[in-house]
Amino acid sequence: MKPLHQKIRDDIENQIRSGALKPGDRIPFEHELMAQYSVSRMTVNKALTPLDEGGLIERRKRAGTFVRLPRLDSTVLDIPDIQHEITARGEVYRFELLSYALHKANSDEERELAGSGKVLALTGLHFASAKPLAFERRLINLEAVPQAESVDFTRQSPGHWLLGVVPWTHVENQISAQPAEGQTALHLRLDEGTACLVVDRRTWRGTERITTVRQVFDGGAYRLIASFDQR
Amino acid sequence: MKPLHQKIRDDIENQIRSGALKPGDRIPFEHELMAQYSVSRMTVNKALTPLDEGGLIERRKRAGTFVRLPRLDSTVLDIPDIQHEITARGEVYRFELLSYALHKANSDEERELAGSGKVLALTGLHFASAKPLAFERRLINLEAVPQAESVDFTRQSPGHWLLGVVPWTHVENQISAQPAEGQTALHLRLDEGTACLVVDRRTWRGTERITTVRQVFDGGAYRLIASFDQR
DNA sequence: TTATGAATTATGTATAGACATATTAGGCGA
């Protein structure tokens, strides 16, 4: 049998991760949870404290307990937000949409993402101070993120938009070095064969896939930084 | 003023991170800590529970509380252990020492590591099934790891040895793509200009620097995998 | 009208006590 405080914690965490509770929403007061689960305040507190320390919720005296906004800082390599990183170092950021297509999943890669559902396929370029920095090819699972269909990605990059809108629970990055080729080399204004940093990333919310993206960076102009503290 | 339970937790965590308490050592029983800090058992328990959940200690009824062994699995990109990864995928691993030097720190990079103390400078090659996979240049701070002086690195790679011997608390990785050049290209048997994956890593124990390493991988043969769960 | 201060409210920390559970040590009988 699971301890009471852990059941309460899991319930709330699931509501947040599933999206039933959105950032900014208020979680019931401790005395409300006491009544709801028929437990003492110490037990409710023991359930909420780890969620607070884990950064999932925010607690304010007199005001109550609220769902936190997803953390967007991350020097750490969880999900690099290119737009954020470029503006953070004082350069001007711009995203240019190269292609846009909405269709049923019809390749292995697309079916891995969306089963037999619909997929949004985009390509685009990230600019830092008018210089092309990264070429990106992205697939978005429209089952998981239906709102994506009505967003204008000529104005904002899909990665930046997704980070703010969809909470993710799991990411996998594959990082490799590859020579610049064909269209990608042209877009990045690099000679064929120039060393590029390639990041292939897949994200999940729970067991549901959200997006698949390949980003190709000019190897000389960009480096990933991953910083870790031992748990 | 810091809460009591946090002071107790910090004290114990510091003793573990500094090496004063080693893996396997027993931490005082709850009733001993009660007396030592003049607090109730709930407070001691509140101090120890997060250390348990964080994997730093292990608690067994009747037996007591013990310092955990450091986790060495890590699909995650904390500290990739090349030897471990190669053998894990069924290939034969070999390390070849190319150069070995022991001297006082005399470059900026070496002084950043060891101040005015002594440094062990190594270069070597990692082989996967007789094929060179990575070239590595490593500096070890002998103030932090004096035992390194008496280890035979022709037989085992310094990275693998360090992981087992020295507990680290913090790592910073910089990952970039660069063309193969000069000696490095020769050692890896690559043409000049081939895309390589370069990892620059610095590790700390507390505020003390342990090692600095640059690893250059054949971009086509190696990829880093970084997998994350949202906290 | 504005500044001040007191009451209210929700969380933060800590206590003492109680019972539960897992594990081990020791004693007892076959």
Add this chain to the structure above:
DNA sequence: TCGCCTAATATGTCTATACATAATTCATAA
């Protein structure tokens, strides 16, 4: 000697209570 039962022991969970702290509301006084 071996197996089994029971004691003892350390951690696990939970309650009821108390006082502290931060933030807000609201009444009161200048």
